[in-house]
Amino acid sequence: MIERLKKNYYRNKTIYFCYMAAIVMYVAAMIIVPGFGVGTHVRSLMLEASLIGIMALGQTFVIISGGADLSMPWTMTGSAVLLTSLSNQKDDNIIWIILLILALCTIVGMLNGLGVAYLKIPPMIMTLGMNSILQGALLVVLRGSTGGLAPQSIINLATGSLLGIPNLFIFWITLGFAASVLLHYSTYGHKLFALGNNEKAAYFTGIRVKRVKMMAYVISSLAPAITGILYAGRLGQSYLGMGDSFLFLTIIAVVLGGASPMGGSGSSIGTFAGTCILIVLKSFLASANLPTSAQDILNGIVLIVAIILMSGKNRKRDRL
Amino acid sequence: MKINEAARAGKLKINWSFAVPCIVLAMLIIAMGILKPATLSLYFLGIKCDISVSLVFVAAGQTLVLISEGIDLSVGGVMSIATCIMATMSEISLVGAILLCLVIGLAVGCINGLLISKLKMQPLITTLSTWTVLGGCALWILKTDGGYIPPAFTNFLIHRVGGIPVTLLFIIAVLIMWFFLKNTAFGYSVYAIGSNERAAYFNGIHITKTKIKIFCISGVCAALGGIMYAGINATGSPTVGESNIMMSIAAAVIGGTSLTGGRGGVTGTVVGVFILKLISDILVFAGITSYYTSLCQGLLLIICVAIGSVSTLLKNRRRLEYD
Numbered sequence: 319m320i321e322r323l324k325k326n327y328y329r330n331k332t333i334y335f336c337y338m339a340a341i342v343m344y345v346a347a348m349i350i351v352p353g354f355g356v357g358t359h360v361r362s363l364m365l366e367a368s369l370i371g372i373m374a375l376g377q378t379f380v381i382i383s384g385g386a387d388l389s390m391p392w393t394m395t396g397s398a399v400l401l402t403s404l405s406n407q408k409d410d411n412i413i414w415i416i417l418l419i420l421a422l423c424t425i426v427g428m429l430n431g432l433g434v435a436y437l438k439i440p441p442m443i444m445t446l447g448m449n450s451i452l453q454g455a456l457l458v459v460l461r462g463s464t465g466g467l468a469p470q471s472i473i474n475l476a477t478g479s480l481l482g483i484p485n486l487f488i489f490w491i492t493l494g495f496a497a498s499v500l501l502h503y504s505t506y507g508h509k510l511f512a513l514g515n516n517e518k519a520a521y522f523t524g525i526r527v528k529r530v531k532m533m534a535y536v537i538s539s540l541a542p543a544i545t546g547i548l549y550a551g552r553l554g555q556s557y558l559g560m561g562d563s564f565l566f567l568t569i570i571a572v573v574l575g576g577a578s579p580m581g582g583s584g585s586s587i588g589t590f591a592g593t594c595i596l597i598v599l600k601s602f603l604a605s606a607n608l609p610t611s612a613q614d615i616l617n618g619i620v621l622i623v624a625i626i627l628m629s630g631k632n633r634k635r636d637r638l
Numbered sequence: 639m640k641i642n643e644a645a646r647a648g649k650l651k652i653n654w655s656f657a658v659p660c661i662v663l664a665m666l667i668i669a670m671g672i673l674k675p676a677t678l679s680l681y682f683l684g685i686k687c688d689i690s691v692s693l694v695f696v697a698a699g700q701t702l703v704l705i706s707e708g709i710d711l712s713v714g715g716v717m718s719i720a721t722c723i724m725a726t727m728s729e730i731s732l733v734g735a736i737l738l739c740l741v742i743g744l745a746v747g748c749i750n751g752l753l754i755s756k757l758k759m760q761p762l763i764t765t766l767s768t769w770t771v772l773g774g775c776a777l778w779i780l781k782t783d784g785g786y787i788p789p790a791f792t793n794f795l796i797h798r799v800g801g802i803p804v805t806l807l808f809i810i811a812v813l814i815m816w817f818f819l820k821n822t823a824f825g826y827s828v829y830a831i832g833s834n835e836r837a838a839y840f841n842g843i844h845i846t847k848t849k850i851k852i853f854c855i856s857g858v859c860a861a862l863g864g865i866m867y868a869g870i871n872a873t874g875s876p877t878v879g880e881s882n883i884m885m886s887i888a889a890a891v892i893g894g895t896s897l898t899g900g901r902g903g904v905t906g907t908v909v910g911v912f913i914l915k916l917i918s919d920i921l922v923f924a925g926i927t928s929y930y931t932s933l934c935q936g937l938l939l940i941i942c943v944a945i946g947s948v949s950t951l952l953k954n955r956r957r958l959e960y961d
Contacts, residue, residue, distance in 0.1 A: 386762075433940065438947045440897040442709075446884060447940035454933020461929070566766055579760045614774025621767040626757055 332576030336591035339624065340598055347602040354605055361484060365552065367597040368486035369545055371590065373564060374571040375490075375497045376541025378589045379534040381572050382501070382514045384581025385434060385441030387538045390568060391561035392452035393426055397546025398556035399456060402466040409471045420543055426452065427539030431532030456558065468550045476551030486548055493544070497586040500537075510534060514581035571596050574624060595624070655894035655901070655946040659909045662942065666916045673923040684803035688796055690915050691805040692717075692867040694908055697886040698812050699859025701907045704890050706852050707832045707899025708761040712750055713860035713886060714879030715772025716743050720864025722776045725785020725874020732788055739861045746772065747857025751850030769883070776876040785874040795869045808866070809908060816904040828852060833900030888935070889914055892942045913938065 380387045433444040501507040512520040550556045575592030577584025603613040703710040720739040728735040830838040893910035895902025
């Protein structure tokens, strides 16, 4: 029993470390800033973490495959803007609109996957290009105007709560659980990890490498689709550029959670912890009444230190 | 005919990843000439050079990093901070402000290089964090766009020496520097590290030293880009770097530099910069709304890279299906 626990500990050392860091930071913030993390503040922390968290879950799949998805910001903006402009504040066809959004985002993910897996375009370039194509397409379609207001049913869904827990948070936990099962207890997950660790070896074991890789991009573009719908509901409206701040945030959350940007490692539980660290840190710096510049500087320094500590394990392995 | 036969015999190999951007640029220039003949003049070239020169500097440094299989996102931060320093301090001493910018670029590059080579951190994540810190510093120096740049400096940069713009001379200087650098021992080791770091190490290349040098050059180039931006636009901006990060990577990649390292060059990058800057003009001259700009830039980025990667796929199709 103790042997097993020990083994488990060594395997998931980074994740435990990540949770510890999040808790320490939370307690420190509670002591330094009175009223931090109490009552309604917890709720706002949860809401903010959920939106980044859902996107980071999608990002986890792509990072495990050894790539990165930079097309998330405008996929998310597109989803939110489509929702508000198509529904026009009416709840009549909301199911069809959501299905249409999910289908369109699946196509975006498939195009990303086709480029990366079949045409061998570097993932960063493919998704970056896709990001600016989506941005241009949205500007052309909307003629630069903002999207409009969200329908009431989506607003209720995004701002409501069940037994005191915000709906957004429940969404995040449910999706995180689903992602966890898909990653660690399904054939697809095992194939994805094999592919991320050594693509050539995975090919020779008989894994359809290209198909598995393409699926990872499809999953990672469904995440911003869901986030976009929920974000539009939470704000009650949509605007162009609403996703721009998420560009690298999701990648940082995944990497803080113990995934290697080279692929082959990572988990949804780790990503969960990484998201918590990011949000607690951001909220702490914002509530400490520091100017924006000082917040950015401290944020960056803490990130560097955290990543130096996290990458201690990989360092030994990678030494020439 | 001779060239065709040689190509068929496999003696003359066309470097498609460099040829494609050159063809695209030539097509853009011809299309512009047809739509608006006035653009085929030294005057228009001067304006384009003035607009492009800062991105040329940033992208040249970025290219070097990309060749060594790294990526440098902190160029945006260095560029922002350089424009802010120029805008606030050049009133006191222009030379002092320029030197301070260069020293900061060098220091940031040094820190990036140390973290990446000594602590084996991932370049993407490391430079992303340093970018955050630098962006904060830039906001701390200058809250909003503005500041004061000595008019003499601006006039020097937009000056025409016998009709030839000074900025064009700067761009040519970058290219000459690159030709010298490429053929030094340092230049060869950059390519060696990019194509196979382990093999480079066993051949006696000092990986740590070379990587620190690469990031230092990238930092200094980004600082120069910021100085140029501040000089030509006569203003400082704490957020200018953000858009230039992705543009610098896109320019390098369109110009044939591979993200997987070991291939590419600054010559292609300069072509890439001009392609990116010309697209928005050609849309205006063709009477299309500027909303299409980012759509076209994204499409062009993917198409340029796809042509390169598909040509290698076709070349290798007789090998294993995997490769």
